[in-house]
Amino acid sequence: AQSVAQPEDQVNVAEGNPLTVKCTYSVSGNPYLFWYVQYPNRGLQFLLKYITGDNLVKGSYGFEAEFNKSQTSFHLKKPSALVSDSALYFCAVLLTYSGAGSYQLTFGKGTKLSVIP
Amino acid sequence: GAVVSQHPSWVICKSGTSVKIECRSLDFQATTMFWYRQFPKQSLMLMATSNEGSKATYEQGVEKDKFLINHASLTLSTLTVTSAHPEDSSFYICSAPDSSDTQYFGPGTRLTVL
Numbered sequence: 001a002q003s004v005a006q007p008e009d010q011v012n013v014a015e016g017n018p019l020t021v022k023c024t025y026s027v028s029g030n031p032y033l034f035w036y037v038q039y040p041n042r043g044l045q046f047l048l049k050y051i052t053g054d055n056l057v058k059g060s061y062g063f064e065a066e067f068n069k070s071q072t073s074f075h076l077k078k079p080s081a082l083v084s085d086s087a088l089y090f091c092a093v094l095l096t097y098s099g100a101g102s103y104q105l106t107f108g109k110g111t112k113l114s115v116i117p
Numbered sequence: 118g119a120v121v122s123q124h125p126s127w128v129i130c131k132s133g134t135s136v137k138i139e140c141r142s143l144d145f146q147a148t149t150m151f152w153y154r155q156f157p158k159q160s161l162m163l164m165a166t167s168n169e170g171s172k173a174t175y176e177q178g179v180e181k182d183k184f185l186i187n188h189a190s191l192t193l194s195t196l197t198v199t200s201a202h203p204e205d206s207s208f209y210i211c212s213a214p215d216s217s218d219t220q221y222f223g224p225g226t227r228l229t230v231l
């Protein structure tokens with residue numbers, strides 16, 4: 001079965017420290033992987049994606065993620081956390097591609113990041 | 118980046134009434150849009166795929182007659198919750214993909230059914 005997992009419901013990190021939000025996936029073929037962030041009472045915002053190419057992907061707000069094929073992981077990272085980074089983070093994998101411009105994403109359950117001042 | 122809007126952002130209605138939610142891609146065309154539902158503190162659940170010019174494709178367990186989807190144009194999809202009941206109260210989010218394999222999400226619509 002194809003799936004994406006976020007093993008941590010919550011991650012707490014002190015402001016200024018590096019942060020990591022974990023994501024692992026299980027898909028057949030080459031995965032398209034995404035990270036989204038959701039602030040309270042808001043919709044999701046795109047952070048970054050991996051389609052092909054360099055394993056280290058840089059995205060919005062200083063976030064980056066490393067695609068690791070052998071470990072089937074796509075962990076989200078940031079060198080120095082800000083209080084404003086506190087939000088809900090979703091990892092997603094593209095499961096189907098119809099070739100007609102339609103894409104469906106399957107999401108992990110989400111990880112709540114709390115950055116402590 | 119691309120922008121997707123939703124209207125309304127928050128709606129409160131009485132049980133038994135119908136509510137229409139609009140999803141618009143503002144600066145790009147989308148032949149396909151997606152509708153999600155999010156329960157508190159949970160991930161998104163895909164409800165249906167909205168296809169311009171054809172019928173929507175619903176996920177298993179989603180009632181077609183209750184959640185009516187119309188993809189009227191390349192920039193507009195609507196979700197109508199018919200005969201809403203309190204258990205339909207939720208956060209509804211739409212998304213649309215651009216030409217670079219990236220989906221952009223609307224800000225969401227919070228539906229409260231009294």
